[in-house]
Amino acid sequence: xxxxxxxxxxxxxxxxxxxxxxxxxxxxxxxxxxxxxxxxxxxxxxxxxxxxxxxxxxxxxxxxxxxxxxxxxxxxxxxxxxxxxxxxxxxxxxxxxxxxxxxxxxxxxxxxxxxxxxxxxxxxxxxxxxxxxxxxxxxxxxxxxxxxxxxxxxxxxxxxxxxxxxxxxxxxxxxxxxxxxxxxxxxxxxxxxxxxxxxxxxxxxxxxxxxxxxxxxxxxxxxxxxxxxxxxxxxxxxxxxxxxxxxxxxxxxxxxxxxxxxxxxxxxxxxxxxxxxxxxxxxxxxxxxxxxxxxxxxxxxxxxxxxxxxxxxxxxxxxxxxxxxxxxxxxxxxxxxxxxxxxxxxxxxxxxxxxxxxxxxxxxxxxxxxxxxxxxxxxxxxxxxxxxxxxxxxxxxxxxxxxxxxxxxxxxxxxxxxxxxxxxxxxxxxxxxxxxxxxxxxxxxxxxxxxxxxxxxxxxxxxxxxxxxxxxxxxxxxxxxxxxxxxxxxxxxxxxxxxxxxxxxxxxxxxxxxxxxxxxxxxxxxxxxxxxxxxxxxxxxxxxxxxxxxxxxxxxxxxxxxxxxxxxxxxxxxxxxxxxxxxxxxxxxxxx
Amino acid sequence: xxxxxxxxxxxxxxxxxxxxxxxxxxxxxxxxxxxxxxxxxxxxxxxxxxxxxxxxxxxxxxxxxxxxxxxxxxxxxxxxxxxxxxxxxxxxxxxxxxxxxxxxxxxxxxxxxxxxxxxxxxxxxxxxxxxxxxxxxxxxxxxxxxxxxxxxxxxxxxxxxxxxxxxxxxx
Numbered sequence: 101x102x103x104x105x106x107x108x109x110x111x112x113x114x115x116x117x118x119x120x121x122x123x124x125x126x127x128x129x130x131x132x133x134x135x136x137x138x139x140x141x142x143x144x145x146x147x148x149x150x151x152x153x154x155x156x157x158x159x160x161x162x163x164x165x166x167x168x169x170x171x172x173x174x175x176x177x178x179x180x181x182x183x184x185x186x187x188x189x190x191x192x193x194x195x196x197x198x199x200x201x202x203x204x205x206x207x208x209x210x211x212x213x214x215x216x217x218x219x220x221x222x223x224x225x226x227x228x229x230x231x232x233x234x235x236x237x238x239x240x241x242x243x244x245x246x247x248x249x250x251x252x253x254x255x256x257x258x259x260x261x262x263x264x265x266x267x268x269x270x271x272x273x274x275x276x277x278x279x280x281x282x283x284x285x286x287x288x289x290x291x292x293x294x295x296x297x298x299x300x301x302x303x304x305x306x307x308x309x310x311x312x313x314x315x316x317x318x319x320x321x322x323x324x325x326x327x328x329x330x331x332x333x334x335x336x337x338x339x340x341x342x343x344x345x346x347x348x349x350x351x352x353x354x355x356x357x358x359x360x361x362x363x364x365x366x367x368x369x370x371x372x373x374x375x376x377x378x379x380x381x382x383x384x385x386x387x388x389x390x391x392x393x394x395x396x397x398x399x400x401x402x403x404x405x406x407x408x409x410x411x412x413x414x415x416x417x418x419x420x421x422x423x424x425x426x427x428x429x430x431x432x433x434x435x436x437x438x439x440x441x442x443x444x445x446x447x448x449x450x451x452x453x454x455x456x457x458x459x460x461x462x463x464x465x466x467x468x469x470x471x472x473x474x475x476x477x478x479x480x481x482x483x484x485x486x487x488x489x490x491x492x493x494x495x496x497x498x499x500x501x502x503x504x505x506x507x508x509x510x511x512x513x514x515x516x517x518x519x520x521x522x523x524x525x526x527x528x529x530x531x532x533x534x535x536x537x538x539x540x541x542x543x544x545x546x547x548x549x550x551x552x553x554x555x556x557x558x559x560x561x562x563x564x565x566x567x568x569x570x571x572x573x574x575x576x577x578x579x580x581x582x583x584x585x586x587x588x589x590x591x592x593x594x595x596x597x598x599x600x601x602x603x604x605x606x607x608x609x610x611x612x613x614x615x616x617x618x619x620x621x622x623x624x625x626x627x628x629x630x631x632x633x634x635x636x637x638x639x640x641x642x643x644x645x646x647x648x649x650x651x652x653x654x655x656x657x658x659x660x661x662x663x664x665x666x667x668x669x670x671x672x673x674x675x676x677x678x679x680x681x682x683x684x685x686x687x688x689x690x691x692x
Numbered sequence: 693x694x695x696x697x698x699x700x701x702x703x704x705x706x707x708x709x710x711x712x713x714x715x716x717x718x719x720x721x722x723x724x725x726x727x728x729x730x731x732x733x734x735x736x737x738x739x740x741x742x743x744x745x746x747x748x749x750x751x752x753x754x755x756x757x758x759x760x761x762x763x764x765x766x767x768x769x770x771x772x773x774x775x776x777x778x779x780x781x782x783x784x785x786x787x788x789x790x791x792x793x794x795x796x797x798x799x800x801x802x803x804x805x806x807x808x809x810x811x812x813x814x815x816x817x818x819x820x821x822x823x824x825x826x827x828x829x830x831x832x833x834x835x836x837x838x839x840x841x842x843x844x845x846x847x848x849x850x851x852x853x854x855x856x857x858x859x860x861x862x863x
Contacts, residue, residue: 182737197748203738255742280748327753585771658768667771 186275189316190289193544196323198289202278204252205271207261209240213268217241220266227260252276279368285326287389288360291368305490318544320356325349328658329359332651337363340632340647346390346521349625352529354545355538362390392492395518396609399595400454402514406463407451408531409474412561415466419683421446424457430506435460448681451568452576456513463512471508477556478527480519488542495519514593525626528613532621535562570618570679581614581649583656585667587675590614592644607631610644612652619678627652
């Protein structure tokens with residue numbers, strides 16, 4: 101084979117094997133090593149960046165394209181959160197607003213920024229005329245850096261001052277309580293002072309709870325019923341020229357206070373006005389809550405408790421007779437009847453004619469310890485525990501040995517013991533509702549919740565008491581309390597006030613306690629008027645039967661439709677037979 | 693080759709940069725909108741609270757009573773105006789047509805064929821009864837002032853169902 105001999109051998113032409121290097125190879129191992137490490141590092145860094153961008157890219161794709169679920173927590177945070185008001189609202193049982201918190205900024209000035217103090221003062225006084233011009237001018241020209249001009253502006257004042265556009269006037273965040281219903285539920289709701297701390301009422305009693313601002317506080321009060329009660333009691337006070345009045349309506353099955361009024365009252369939006377004109381050392385009558393703080397000797401109303409005690413303990417029955425012929429003389433005391441019948445009276449007659457003698461003898465027959473035990477069971481002898489108002493008075497009664505036989509007799513017809521209307525009504529509610537005593541409460545009890553209660557009298561006694569109370573309204577002292585169709589039953593009580601140890605005939609406390617409808621009582625109502633004076637219409641009488649009983653009849657007629665109680669035919673056999681007192685059946689009943 | 697690659701990646705980087713800033717500005721402006729809307733909502737909620745208080749003030753019972761006195765003069769509902777429920781309304785007295793009137797009287801209008809008391813929703817049975825009753829011009833004994841001894845069918849009890857059956861039996 102002839103090998104092809106090329107004449108001009110190019111030593112550098114490509115050959116299929118690696119030719120020997122043309123130039124001498126100079127191996128700089130150090131430099132190449134460095135280049136190698138450099139290249140490695142760049143590679144690593146490049147890989148790292150690619151990895152990071154890859155992760156970001158994948159995550160981006162995942163969030164935007166694949167699943168939006170992961171984004172939801174972010175959406176939830178986007179909801180605007182208005183911070184809850186600094187103090188809870190107070191609402192009534194139907195949601196009507198009784199007390200609320202409104203922004204009420206404080207106006208302050210930085211005198212260094214005031215340009216023309218005189219013009220500023222003039223402008224400010226057009227909007228806030230109650231400010232003192234000289235004081236404002238002095239403040240605006242003073243050396244201080246911060247001076248308050250007016251505290252607690254109303255929203256309208258805030259807007260107007262802002263509109264003036266005076267530089268140097270600024271607003272500080274603040275708030276105050278506002279009571280839209282004014283003086284309607286003044287004693288129940290109470291008021292707050294300038295530090296926004298509650299002073300009386302629920303504002304004070306539940307101060308801590310309100311400051312926690314967990315939703316609004318729902319009371320058991322019904323504003324409509326409250327209005328009716330206040331309206332009618334005001335009319336009574338006006339008509340009989342009385343010092344004041346108190347009223348309370350309670351649901352017998354739950355102990356909820358549906359309405360509570362004490363007159364005179366005040367406007368919680370301007371509590372300062374009530375504090376003026378009060379002589380030093382005297383109790384402010386407007387802020388004094390007669391229903392809870394007032395201790396009254398309630399008089400014949402106590403015969404409800406006395407009769408219930410005697411019937412429940414078995415020491416008397418509906419047919420028992422007691423001696424009411426002659427006055428009782430013990431020591432220097434004389435017990436007598438008002439419009440006495442001067443004969444033996446049965447228990448229904450004693451109750452109907454409100455006989456002090458009969459009641460005293462019933463109590464003596466039952467015994468002192470039974471009386472004490474019964475009254476204690478009904479919560480009459482101590483102030484209620486856990487009521488939402490702090491201002492409650494302790495009842496006054498003789499202690500220990502001082503509760504003698506004479507005390508037993510007088511307490512039987514309501515003298516010698518002073519209780520507040522709240523305690524009295526709670527006890528009567530237990531007597532008419534079948535015998536279960538529920539503590540009074542100002543907070544709404546939900547419909548499905550069973551309120552706490554304990555049995556104090558038997559259902560039979562409760563039924564007998566209902567019949568007796570119906571007798572009083574049908575034939576007895578409280579004829580004017582009969583609201584037609586609502587089967588009202590109750591008891592009147594006219595007590596002379598005990599001043600400085602002796603009873604004054606001209607200063608009375610007239611009370612009526614009623615419950616309706618007597619066939620199955622739903623509500624009990626107490627109306628009390630303090631120092632009424634008879635007028636021509638009542639022939640000069642200022643007793644409960646003439647003063648508060650007619651008002652109670654009007655109250656019941658007005659509130660029964662609101663409370664969902666339908667009128668019934670009072671002469672129908674269903675009603676008359678349910679409430680008939682057997683021992684009086686067929687007899688002619690004397691007029692009181 | 694690497695030059696093309698370098699240019700490509702550079703281009704990609706710049707595009708990414710531009711897109712990133714565009715998205716950033718868009719998010720910022722959205723954030724601004726969100727803050728504005730949030731502030732507006734808070735202001736509205738505060739205003740609602742004030743309006744709630746104002747509404748309560750304007751609807752307080754005392755003010756409504758004063759307005760009533762001034763404009764409407766409505767009196768409280770009297771007890772005699774509240775009478776139980778519909779079951780207490782006495783039944784319509786059954787007419788007793790005199791014997792000779794049957795021949796001479798105009799033929800009683802035949803009830804429209806297929807006229808049934810519509811059980812349609814929205815029309816109460818009572819409305820239907822009244823509608824049907826007005827269609828029948830029969831000699832009905834006028835309701836007298838004194839209560840009438842009603843001759844109710846023996847098998848029926850009192851109530852709306854009885855009235856129903858009574859009208860049906862008069863066809």
